[in-house]
Amino acid sequence: METPGRTFFWQLTGVIFVVFMTAPLVLVILFSFTGGDIAAFPIPSLSLRWWRALFAKPEFYEALQNTAIIGVSVSAISTIVGTVTALGMLKLSERAAAFVTFLLGLPLLLPALVLAVSLLSFFIAIGLKLGLFTVMLSHLLFTLPFVVMIIFSRLRTFDLSIIESARDLGASPMRAFWTVTLPILTPTLIGAALIALSLSIDDLIITFFTGSGAATLPTLVWSMIRTNLTPATNALGTLLLAVTLGGTLIAMRLTKFRG
Amino acid sequence: MKASRLPDGQVIRDGAMRIRGQWSVAWMMTPVAIIFTLLFILPSLNYFVLSFWRVAAFRVVPDFSYANYARALGQHLPVLLYTFKLALLTAMMTTVLGFLLAYVIRFRAGRLAPFLLLVTLLTLFGGYLMKVYAWKTILGNEGVINTALLGLGLIDQPITSLFYSPGAVVVTLVHFLLPFAVLPIFSSLRGVEEAEIESARDLGASGWRVVSDILVPRCRTGILAAFSLCFLAAVGDYVTPAIVGGTISMFGRIIESQFGQAFNAPLGAALSFVMLFASALVLLTASLLLRLWRPR
Amino acid sequence: MSENGLVRLEGVSVSYGTFHALRPLDLAIGHGDFLAILGPSGCGKTTLLRAIGGFQRPTSGRILIDGQDVTALGPEKRPSNTVFQGYGLFPHLNVRQNIGYGLRIASRGRPEIAREVEHIAALVRLQEYLDRPIDKLSGGQRQRVALARALVMRPKVLLLDEPLAALDLKLRQTMQEELRRIHREIGGTFVFVTHDQSEALSLATRIAVMNEGHLVQIGSPEEIYQRPQSRFVATFLGEANVLAATRRAGQVTFAAGGSFASKGADGDIAIAVRPEVIRIAPSPGTADLTLRGQVRDRLYLGSHLRYEIGLADGGRLVAAADATDRRNLHAPGDEITVGWAHDAQVLLDK
Numbered sequence: 001m002e003t004p005g006r007t008f009f010w011q012l013t014g015v016i017f018v019v020f021m022t023a024p025l026v027l028v029i030l031f032s033f034t035g036g037d038i039a040a041f042p043i044p045s046l047s048l049r050w051w052r053a054l055f056a057k058p059e060f061y062e063a064l065q066n067t068a069i070i071g072v073s074v075s076a077i078s079t080i081v082g083t084v085t086a087l088g089m090l091k092l093s094e095r096a097a098a099f100v101t102f103l104l105g106l107p108l109l110l111p112a113l114v115l116a117v118s119l120l121s122f123f124i125a126i127g128l129k130l131g132l133f134t135v136m137l138s139h140l141l142f143t144l145p146f147v148v149m150i151i152f153s154r155l156r157t158f159d160l161s162i163i164e165s166a167r168d169l170g171a172s173p174m175r176a177f178w179t180v181t182l183p184i185l186t187p188t189l190i191g192a193a194l195i196a197l198s199l200s201i202d203d204l205i206i207t208f209f210t211g212s213g214a215a216t217l218p219t220l221v222w223s224m225i226r227t228n229l230t231p232a233t234n235a236l237g238t239l240l241l242a243v244t245l246g247g248t249l250i251a252m253r254l255t256k257f258r259g
Numbered sequence: 260m261k262a263s264r265l266p267d268g269q270v271i272r273d274g275a276m277r278i279r280g281q282w283s284v285a286w287m288m289t290p291v292a293i294i295f296t297l298l299f300i301l302p303s304l305n306y307f308v309l310s311f312w313r314v315a316a317f318r319v320v321p322d323f324s325y326a327n328y329a330r331a332l333g334q335h336l337p338v339l340l341y342t343f344k345l346a347l348l349t350a351m352m353t354t355v356l357g358f359l360l361a362y363v364i365r366f367r368a369g370r371l372a373p374f375l376l377l378v379t380l381l382t383l384f385g386g387y388l389m390k391v392y393a394w395k396t397i398l399g400n401e402g403v404i405n406t407a408l409l410g411l412g413l414i415d416q417p418i419t420s421l422f423y424s425p426g427a428v429v430v431t432l433v434h435f436l437l438p439f440a441v442l443p444i445f446s447s448l449r450g451v452e453e454a455e456i457e458s459a460r461d462l463g464a465s466g467w468r469v470v471s472d473i474l475v476p477r478c479r480t481g482i483l484a485a486f487s488l489c490f491l492a493a494v495g496d497y498v499t500p501a502i503v504g505g506t507i508s509m510f511g512r513i514i515e516s517q518f519g520q521a522f523n524a525p526l527g528a529a530l531s532f533v534m535l536f537a538s539a540l541v542l543l544t545a546s547l548l549l550r551l552w553r554p555r
Numbered sequence: 556m557s558e559n560g561l562v563r564l565e566g567v568s569v570s571y572g573t574f575h576a577l578r579p580l581d582l583a584i585g586h587g588d589f590l591a592i593l594g595p596s597g598c599g600k601t602t603l604l605r606a607i608g609g610f611q612r613p614t615s616g617r618i619l620i621d622g623q624d625v626t627a628l629g630p631e632k633r634p635s636n637t638v639f640q641g642y643g644l645f646p647h648l649n650v651r652q653n654i655g656y657g658l659r660i661a662s663r664g665r666p667e668i669a670r671e672v673e674h675i676a677a678l679v680r681l682q683e684y685l686d687r688p689i690d691k692l693s694g695g696q697r698q699r700v701a702l703a704r705a706l707v708m709r710p711k712v713l714l715l716d717e718p719l720a721a722l723d724l725k726l727r728q729t730m731q732e733e734l735r736r737i738h739r740e741i742g743g744t745f746v747f748v749t750h751d752q753s754e755a756l757s758l759a760t761r762i763a764v765m766n767e768g769h770l771v772q773i774g775s776p777e778e779i780y781q782r783p784q785s786r787f788v789a790t791f792l793g794e795a796n797v798l799a800a801t802r803r804a805g806q807v808t809f810a811a812g813g814s815f816a817s818k819g820a821d822g823d824i825a826i827a828v829r830p831e832v833i834r835i836a837p838s839p840g841t842a843d844l845t846l847r848g849q850v851r852d853r854l855y856l857g858s859h860l861r862y863e864i865g866l867a868d869g870g871r872l873v874a875a876a877d878a879t880d881r882r883n884l885h886a887p888g889d890e891i892t893v894g895w896a897h898d899a900q901v902l903l904d905k
Contacts, residue, residue: 014363014364017363018374021378021379022382024396024397025389025390027393028392038401040396040399040402081290081294082291085291091284091287100288107299111494111511112492112495113497114531117518117524118305121302121309125305195384199384222498240385244384244385247385252377252381
């Protein structure tokens with residue numbers, strides 16, 4: 001029965017979950033602004049000291065550049081391929097489309113490590129030089145399922161009579177696509193691209209193995225954690241979080257994607 | 260096939276159109292098919308073949324031997340079992356918590372629900388490494404918990420067992436896997452009407468019976484998906500034990516080391532397939548158990 | 556209305572913060588009643604039903620069922636059962652398991668459950684569908700499963716939330732007959748919520764009309780229809796002309812002319828007249844009251860003619876006349892006299 005007490009209890013449970021999910025990340029961000037020598041309490045003063053330290057590292061800029069190259073190309077390719085795939089799936093039967101979704105989702109089920117080392121072995125076997133290109137190829141494997149899923153679920157609820165109205169008013173199929181279908185889909189496509197970008201930027205394991213030492217932001221964090229641990233790591237982590245979470249947030253606004 | 264003139268012509272024309280339709284679908288599915296084949300099917304096959312090869316003088320040599328599997332199941336079996344124990348614990352905790360959170364979002368949070376869902380989705384898509392790193396700052400010797408306890412005078416030495424412990428690994432994994440568990444269960448729960456729950460209550464069911472008779476059977480797919488995702492991710496993770504697990508040996512770390520220091524890719528491949536096969540058995544058992552779950 | 560009803564609500568109210576879904580109200584539902592709670596959407600009727608069923612905790616007041624105070628009890632502990640608007644059937648169970656669910660919760664023996672389920676399935680005519688999954692049933696069959704699932708518990712009171720709203724017109728009529736038959740056969744106490752006045756009139760033995768969280772009138776269908784106490788009830792149930800009038804020294808005069816004697820305090824009053832009691836060009840002696848007017852519009856509706864008549868004060872009057880009587884035929888623009896009997900009109904409280 002609904003009583004104020006119970007409502008409060010459930011809302012409190014929700015709040016506890018939110019704290020559990022976000023508090024560790026908030027701590028990481030907070031410690032990036034410490035004036036002290038380590039990422040820990042107490043924080044003697046707030047300062048941008050560790051951000052300056054981060055921006056003074058030459059390897060930061062290299063990693064940033066690599067991450068940007070990989071992220072943007074992965075995002076663009078997976079959005080284009082994803083759109084074509086989703087449009088194709090629309091013509092398939094319900095069952096066939098579900099099967100395609102299932103197939104594409106398989107790589108997500110595997111532990112990232114297994115995916116990473118099997119890709120690594122494959123690239124070595126066919127003699128492909130490891131580097132930014134192989135990382136980009138590998139990322140497509142886990143960005144595509146999300147992109148296809150987002151675009152396909154939007155297309156499925158797409159009111160086809162809108163296109164028919166455009167045709168009825170004299171538009172050719174191509175013109176209807178450019179003037180009606182695409183503008184309506186644009187927010188979804190941008191959203192899907194941003195999700196792909198976030199996923200690509202966030203990846204450590206697959207990048208680490210298939211990139212053969214090519215530094216990206218997450219691999220830089222990884223090496224910083226393992227070698228000299230300073231709050232500069234927090235600054236870099238905060239930057240990564242801001243990009244991936246920001247991208248996801250905008251994407252969800254645009255696509256109204258709710259799982 | 261025989262038919263009169265007019266329908267015959269129509270049959271041909273319909274057929275041509277259908278074929279043309281199929282062709283265009285085929286063209287549209289080509290890019291994704293190429294990517295999927297090139298980056299998933301072929302690498303997986305290659306990886307499987309590799310697991311039967313061997314290493315000689317730091318070179319991978321083609322062979323057909325079960326030696327890698329024998330080693331994986333012999334020498335490394337204890338670590339596999341230990342890893343499965345932790346992964347099982349992680350997956351069960353995450354699934355239960357994920358179920359609870361999904362239930363709160365779907366039925367109980369009211370105006371808070373969209374916000375809870377947003378936070379869940381946000382933490383799904385980013386911050387993997389940061390989450391693991393965060394727990395180092397929380398549980399470590401100079402971490403938040405120890406400094407707080409020291410500051411309060413409750414302890415005078417940092418509690419070292421917080422960190423570099425199986426507990427730390429499990430907590431970290433649960434934290435980062437939680438959104439992955441919430442979403443599939445939540446999407447199952449979306450199909451459950453509030454009236455179903457109210458009907459069950461009306462017919463005399465207690466809160467627990469509603470969970471066992473209605474919610475769990477109605478969310479079988481979601482629960483299984485959540486459990487599988489979490490279990491596989493936990494079994495194969497090596498970053499978490501490396502950062503917060505200290506010397507704790509987990510299977511992922513052993514696989515990883517075959518591609519690093521140990522330089523034995525065939526053994527790494529065999530270890531991976533042993534892990535995947537054993538995981539498949541666990542998940543199969545889980546799905547059977549869940550199917551057997553019938554309201555009494 | 557018996558003093559000690561089977562279900563008694565005493566000062567029950569429900570509010571969410573500053574929003575009052577249900578104003579404090581008293582209500583007694585007798586044994587064997589078939590009570591309709593009728594009102595427009597948002598009037599609090601479903602809240603009232605949910606309060607009786609135990610899904611909504613009242614902000615104040617007490618609820619008694621068969622003398623037992625159930626205010627603090629959850630739905631699972633109340634001797635009432637509910638048929639939900641969306642039915643709330645369990646899609647993972649078949650018809651038999653759905654109907655038997657409550658008995659299983661109550662730990663009844665297997666043979667007893669089987670017997671009871673068969674019995675109730677016969678009552679709602681579902682015997683042939685017992686082993687079907689829910690998603691293979693039509694809307695009407697689902698309705699019957701929901702009904703059977705609640706009835707098998709032999710509730711002291713059966714609550715139905717808009718039971719027929721999801722069905723199409725034909726099915727709705729069939730189910731109305733079915734509900735009446737079932738009520739007759741088991742002789743239970745039924746309470747149902749509806750926004751459909753014709754459904755309330757044809758099904759219920761008593762009607763409680765609600766508006767804006769208030770219980771505005773309760774009585775038999777005839778009482779509610781023929782003796783509405785307020786403008787709201789008069790116009791919500793069927794069609795009614797509400798005419799403005801003033802009372803001076805025991806004499807009521809319509810704004811549109813015409814008067815009659817009536818005791819009471821002086822002031823402005825309202826009078827409701829149903830279209831079907833209005834006579835057009837009444838022969839002398841058949842009407843106690845007459846007004847002059849002009850035909851504005853005439854609609855042919857098969858069994859009757861519907862006239863819209865403009866009155867002297869600019870007001871409008873709707874009258875229904877027998878379409879088979881040639882004398883009733885008037886064209887728009889015709890000046891006519893309309894009238895009705897004293898006891899056919901109702902003086903409204905407000």
